[in-house]
Amino acid sequence: DWTSDQFVEVTVADLQKKLGNDRVVMALSGGVDSTVAAILVHKAIGKNLHCIFVDNGLLRKGEFEQVLDSYKHMGLNIKGVDAKEKFYTALAGLTDPEAKRKAIGKTFIDVFDEESHALTDVKWLGQGTIYPDIIESVSVKGPSVTIKSHHNVGGLPEKMKLKIVEPLNTLFKDEVRLVGKTLGIDPTILGRHPFPGPGLGIRILGDITADKVRILQEVDSVFIGGLREHGLYDKVWQAGAMLLPVQSVGVMGDERTYERVVSLRAVTSTDGMTADWAHLPYEFLATVSSDIINKVKGVNRVVYDISSKPPATIEWE
Numbered sequence: 001d002w003t004s005d006q007f008v009e010v011t012v013a014d015l016q017k018k019l020g021n022d023r024v025v026m027a028l029s030g031g032v033d034s035t036v037a038a039i040l041v042h043k044a045i046g047k048n049l050h051c052i053f054v055d056n057g058l059l060r061k062g063e064f065e066q067v068l069d070s071y072k073h074m075g076l077n078i079k080g081v082d083a084k085e086k087f088y089t090a091l092a093g094l095t096d097p098e099a100k101r102k103a104i105g106k107t108f109i110d111v112f113d114e115e116s117h118a119l120t121d122v123k124w125l126g127q128g129t130i131y132p133d134i135i136e137s138v139s140v141k142g143p144s145v146t147i148k149s150h151h152n153v154g155g156l157p158e159k160m161k162l163k164i165v166e167p168l169n170t171l172f173k174d175e176v177r178l179v180g181k182t183l184g185i186d187p188t189i190l191g192r193h194p195f196p197g198p199g200l201g202i203r204i205l206g207d208i209t210a211d212k213v214r215i216l217q218e219v220d221s222v223f224i225g226g227l228r229e230h231g232l233y234d235k236v237w238q239a240g241a242m243l244l245p246v247q248s249v250g251v252m253g254d255e256r257t258y259e260r261v262v263s264l265r266a267v268t269s270t271d272g273m274t275a276d277w278a279h280l281p282y283e284f285l286a287t288v289s290s291d292i293i294n295k296v297k298g299v300n301r302v303v304y305d306i307s308s309k310p311p312a313t314i315e316w317e
């Protein structure tokens with residue numbers, strides 16, 4: 001029978017044998033998978049693991065600083081790279097969802113490539129790929145149709161001529177969380193909702209500007225903070241907000257307003273392949289809606305997405 005203790009023991013020994021004195025580079029995202037993978041590799045080879053955490057300007061509010069801090073506390077050898085402007089430049093004027101994903105993916109590879117070339121003698125690329133990613137990327141990028149191009153699988157290795165090490169590629173998400181627990185990783189990190197690699201870039205419909213990112217970060221922060229305060233965060237599989245390319249008329253005091261609309265999305269799911277919209281309490285939705293409208297300048301209307309997957313996807317782009 002599979003146990004996480006045994007998995008850790010066997011995997012660390014395997015990694016030591018496979019990697020020897022070689023250096024490994026890894027991109028971390030703050031997510032569960034890349035964090036658990038990094039801690040495993042770190043346990044095996046210590047300072048020979050070099051981690052890179054890129055601020056693509058599309059992260060949640062305050063996330064870059066918080067996550068970087070917690071990685072440092074875990075003893076990882078990590079470099080934070082502020083690449084916000086590079087991403088915004090690459091995205092300027094792009095509105096097509098696939099074009100945006102490709103621009104984000106390409107910019108990420110460029111930044112990561114540059115950073116890892118600054119390290120000498122790296123032989124391996126570590127990745128937090130888990131078993132469902134392999135299946136999803138085959139089914140998503142089937143030969144006939146691309147639904148959404150996930151940028152976290154593929155791309156990097158070909159360009160960088162590195163060997164790949166993926167210690168979690170036989171595991172499902174719940175097993176990854178158990179392994180993380182065995183490794184002593186902070187439960188708030190292990191319990192985090194999934195967050196897409198392209199981040200808020202695929203939650204801002206239409207073109208992306210730093211200003212729109214700021215608005216969405218504020219909205220998202222009120223929504224996620226509200227879920228935590230009301231004990232709902234762990235009851236949903238994923239949640240976030242979408243900034244719509246729509247303005248609507250409203251009234252504030254005796255002034256007419258013409259401002260942005262956001263849609264909140266929360267789903268229950270076991271693997272993200274199918275999902276139901278979360279039946280959040282009306283009272284909670286009411287509170288969060290007025291909090292958002294009162295606190296976030298530029299937003300005068302909040303809607304709640306009641307679509308399931310399929311046929312809708314979790315992200316709007």
Ligand code: XMP
Pocket residue numbers: 101148149150151152194195196197198238272273309312313314315316317
């Ligand atoms: P969809 O929108 O396809 O999303 O229903 C299913 C799950 O995958 C996440 N997602 C991504 N994750 N890179 C990622 O790392 C991506 O490009 C990407 N696109 C979607 C989404 O957040 C959800 O958890």
